[in-house]
Amino acid sequence: MTSPDNILLHLPEDEEQQVREVFARLEQRGFPAQRQTPHITVTFSPAMDEGVVKRAAELLPPVIPARFRRVGTVVFGTKRKQTVAWLLETSDELEIAARDIGARNPDGRGPRWTPHLTMGLRLPREIVPDYIRALGEETSPHLKELTAARAALWRPRSQELTVLAGGAPS
Template identity: 85%
Template sequence: MTSPDNILLHLAEDEEQQVCEIFALLEERGFPAQQQTPHITVTFSPSMAVDVIERAAQLLPPVIPARFQRVGTVVFGTKRKQTVAWLLETSDELEIAARQISALNPDGRGSRWTPHLTMGLRLPREIVPDYVRALDEVVSPHLKELTTVRAALWRPRTRELNVLAEAGLAD
């Protein structure tokens, strides 16, 4: 299976580095390596439709940078491999924009959007409880908020990243 096209929100560089350090600490404890660049997905599709990209390019610039609050840890998946993620909340403006973008995507989930940051991708379900416990132990209690500074279309098949919105350097 080839990875789908994604409209993503990328973290500020220092926060992305903090998340990568968490991945490294968990790997040191014997958990599977996490290779993904930390991001928040708005929507994905085998091949993102042009109208979805154009609408994202209109709706996302006014809401970037965006702040997200960590509100919990969730587990996605019902089969052998599961994903551990931080459940996030953000502004009404970004929530509305993301839902509109998602609703336009014929391969999407309608107007639903569950903002989250994947912290453990495709983990064997039997290690998930220990992974969540270790994640709680290695994460600073001060890391309660994340900021996204870029919205982009990522096409993994061609390794193209098209920036749709980016916060100014003065932010």
């Protein structure tokens, strides 16, 4: 399976490092390694439509950087492999922009957007309750907010990152 093109929001280096440290502590406890770069997905597609990219380049610069507040933990998936994520809330302005971008993506979910940061990707369903418990234990109570410092289009097939808003790639 080829990974899709994504319009992503990236964290600043210090916050990304904090998330990676949580991944490392969970791995030390025997859970599956998490190698993904911490990010918040705006929308994805097998091949991102250029009109969607253009709209994202118009709408995202005025709202980036953006603050996100952790408001819970969610589980995505109904089959054997599931994903655990932090559920996030952000400003109305970014929410409206993300929904507009998603609505223009013919391969997307329409105007629906569930902002989240994946903390456990493709986990066996049986370990999800223990993973969620350990995630709570290994996450600093001070890590309540995250920042979207940069918006970018990521095309995994060509390994091409195009910054749409915010800082240059790190």
